[in-house]
Structure formats: C-alpha cells, structure tokens
Amino acid sequence: LLLLLVTALVPACAPKAIDYEQVSPNDKIVIRFSHVVGEDTPKGQAARLFAKLMKERTNGKVEVQVFSNGSLYKDSEEMDALSEGHVQMIAPALSKLSSLVPELGVFDLPYLYPNLDGYHKVFDGNVGKVMSNSLAKQNMVSLGFWDSGFKQFTSNVRPIQNPLDLAGTTIRIMPSAVLDDQFNLMQVKPVEMNFNDVYLALAQGRIHGQENTVSNIYTKRFYKVQKYMTISDHGYLGYIVIIDKRFWNQLPANFQKIMIETMNEVTEWERNQAVKIEQDKLNAIYNCSCIEIERLSVQEKAKWKQFYQPLYQKMEQRLGRAFFEELGL
Numbered sequence: 615l616l617l618l619l620v621t622a623l624v625p626a627c628a629p630k631a632i633d634y635e636q637v638s639p640n641d642k643i644v645i646r647f648s649h650v651v652g653e654d655t656p657k658g659q660a661a662r663l664f665a666k667l668m669k670e671r672t673n674g675k676v677e678v679q680v681f682s683n684g685s686l687y688k689d690s691e692e693m694d695a696l697s698e699g700h701v702q703m704i705a706p707a708l709s710k711l712s713s714l715v716p717e718l719g720v721f722d723l724p725y726l727y728p729n730l731d732g733y734h735k736v737f738d739g740n741v742g743k744v745m746s747n748s749l750a751k752q753n754m755v756s757l758g759f760w761d762s763g764f765k766q767f768t769s770n771v772r773p774i775q776n777p778l779d780l781a782g783t784t785i786r787i788m789p790s791a792v793l794d795d796q797f798n799l800m801q802v803k804p805v806e807m808n809f810n811d812v813y814l815a816l817a818q819g820r821i822h823g824q825e826n827t828v829s830n831i832y833t834k835r836f837y838k839v840q841k842y843m844t845i846s847d848h849g850y851l852g853y854i855v856i857i858d859k860r861f862w863n864q865l866p867a868n869f870q871k872i873m874i875e876t877m878n879e880v881t882e883w884e885r886n887q888a889v890k891i892e893q894d895k896l897n898a899i900y901n902c903s904c905i906e907i908e909r910l911s912v913q914e915k916a917k918w919k920q921f922y923q924p925l926y927q928k929m930e931q932r933l934g935r936a937f938f939e940e941l942g943l
C-alpha cells in the first residue's frame with residue numbers, strides 16, 4: 615500500500631526532469647505548464663485554451679499539461695523547476711522576474727500608464743524585444759505577455775483612501791525591489807510570501823493586507839478574510855509566458871511555428887478576457903457584501919501618483935534616461 619501511495623504521489627510532487635538531449639523527434643511531446651493562480655482567472659483560462667488548441671492543431675502530438683494553483687511548484691520554486699527540466703513552461707508575474715531582468719521592475723512602478731493599452735504597446739514593441747532577449751540569455755524563450763490587470767489594496771486594519779493609511783501595518787508583496795520600496799514609502803512593512811500562502815497568513819493575522827488583482831482576490835478568497843478593499847488600480851500585474859530554451863530548440867520547426875501562432879492568438883484572447891473576468895469577479899465581491907469597498911477617484915489617483923514619484927526617480931537613476939524615454943516617460 616505504501617508503495618502504491620508513493621507511486622501515486624511521486625508524479626504530482628516531483629515530475630521527472632527531462633534530459634532534452636535524449637528526446638527523439640518521434641516521441642510524443644509533453645509540455646508541463648506550471649502556474650500558481652486559480653483556474654478561473656485570466657492566466658488559468660488562457661493556459662487551458664492554449665493546451666486545447668495545441669492538441670487540436672498538432673493532432674494530439676503536442677500535449678500541454680497545465681498544473682494550476684501552484685500544485686506542482688510554488689512561485690519561488692518554478693524558475694528552478696524550469697531550468698532543471700521538471701517543467702517546460704511557466705508564466706510568472708513580471709515582478710518575480712525583476713531580479714533576473716532589472717528593467718522589468720519598471721512595470722511595478724505604481725500608475726505607470728493609465729490603462730492596459732499603455733502596457734501592451736510597450737510589451738509588443740521594442741522594449742518587449744529587449745526584455746525577451748535578456749530572458750533568452752538566461753535560457754528562457756518568451757512566448758507572450760499576458761495580463762492579470764490592475765492591483766487593488768486589501769487590509770483588515772482600516773479603509774485605504776490615502777497613501778499613508780496603511781502605515782504601521784504588514785503587507786504581503788511579491789519579490790520585487792520596486793514593490794519593497796513602494797511599501798516602505800507608505801511606511802508599511804512589506805513581507806515577501808508565496809502566493810498560495812497568502813490566504814492563511816491573512817486569516818491568521820500574520821499579515822494585515824496585500825495587493826492583487828480582483829480575479830486573484832476572488833479566486834483565492836482573500837476578500838473573505840479582509841475587511842477593506844480599495845479599487846486603487848495602482849499597479850500592473852502581468853506575466854511573461856516562458857518556455858525553456860533548450861526544450862524549445864529541440865522542438866521540430868513546424869511545432870514551433872504552430873506554437874507561436876497559437877500563442878499570439880491566445881494572448882489576444884487572454885487580454886480581452888482579463889478585463890471581463892476582473893469585472894465579473896468585482897461584481898461577485900460587491901454582491902457578497904462581505905467587505906467594505908472604496909474607490910479612488912481620478913483626482914485621488916493623481917495624488918497617489920505624485921506620492922510615488924521618488925520611486926520613479928530612483929528607477930530612472932538605476933536604468934537611465936534613455937530607457938525611460940523609450941517607455942514614453
């Protein structure tokens with residue numbers, strides 16, 4: 615029984631690493647795609663659609679197996695899992711790649727662009743290419759930039775209307791120097807934590823709040839253990855869909871082509887879907903009447919953006935004026 619149990623558990627816990635040198639072109643191609651969010655989110659839905667289309671378009675020769683909710687690897691583990699060949703695709707938040715590619719940190723600057731189009735233009739242009747080249751040097755091929763949306767604050771201490779309203783509290787962040795600075799400026803203690811540990815930490819009162827998109831707040835039930843949410847739209851949460859470069863290089867050219875075309879199509883779909891899902895989940899949270907919701911006005915957002923200016927100055931010093939000009943800043 616023990617053996618049975620172990621055999622049943624092993625594939626789910628630690629998929630065997632694939633030695634890409636040993637893969638024959640005639641083998642069925644299995645791609646393990648690991649991510650940390652729920653199924654009913656923009657990333658969750660798009661990963662599934664990508665898997666479905668790849669199967670159809672390759673007559674089942676390419677099977678993308680999607681593992682959601684961090685069921686295979688946590689956010690802090692997935693980069694290693696990719697480089698060691700345990701999984702072949704991941705789609706981490708840009709923030710989580712900012713220690714590898716410092717330029718990506720710029721997208722953590724609060725109120726960088728007023729709408730998602732501002733981000734898309736940059737990702738789909740030259741800056742996106744530069745980022746992809748930097749990732750390629752680290753054995754990661756970028757297939758697309760996906761959205762989650764804009765982040766909102768939640769807390770169980772007090773309503774958040776002004777930048778210093780969270781002062782003195784402890785807030786969970788993703789690993790990112792800019793996010794660290796953002797909360798230090800707000801006189802908050804930032805704590806890095808894996809995404810799937812946040813609910814329990816909030817429920818147990820080990821942290822007072824967090825920032826995330828509505829789809830994540832809803833699907834991970836953060837709103838059930840928080841008293842206040844502010845629709846601040848202060849920060850962007852998006853992803854780079856990445857495939858391991860060594861794996862990619864040994865894929866037959868026709869499959870690479872199908873994959874690129876499919877990814878472009880799915881990316882367009884994902885970005886539209888992200889907006890719809892955010893709205894749906896916000897309605898669902900409103901309907902449950904279980905959390906007090908504030909909304910920042912356009913004027914208030916301008917005030918917050920002003921408050922965050924030191925972050926912009928620091929980043930510009932770090933990355934240079936030329937890069938900021940490319941970003942249209």
Ligand code: LMR
Nearest residue numbers: 650651707762788809826
């Ligand atoms: C988070 O850690 O809060 C997010 O990056 C999770 C995700 O992938 O959307």
